[in-house]
Amino acid sequence: MKRIFPLLLTLLLITDQLFAQASEQAVPMADKLREDGKIWVVVAVIAVVFAGIAVNMLRIDTKLRKIEKELNIK
Numbered sequence: 001m002k003r004i005f006p007l008l009l010t011l012l013l014i015t016d017q018l019f020a021q022a023s024e025q026a027v028p029m030a031d032k033l034r035e036d037g038k039i040w041v042v043v044a045v046i047a048v049v050f051a052g053i054a055v056n057m058l059r060i061d062t063k064l065r066k067i068e069k070e071l072n073i074k
Helices: 004-020 028-036 039-071
Strands: none
Touching: 028 039
C-alpha cells in the first residue's frame, strides 16, 4: 500500500495538469509560425535532435555490447 499511494497520487496530479492544458485558447506564436510556414523548420529541428539522440544511444549500445563480450558479462 505504501508503494501504490505515491504512484496513484502522482498519476492524479499529472492528469490534472493535462486537463489544464487542454484549453481552447490559440497560441499567437504558433499561429504566426504556421502562417509563415516556419513551423516545418521547428519540426525539422526537433526531428534532427531526436534522430541524433537515437543514433548516439545506438552507438553507445553497440560499444557497451562489445565491452560486455570482451569481459564475458551477461
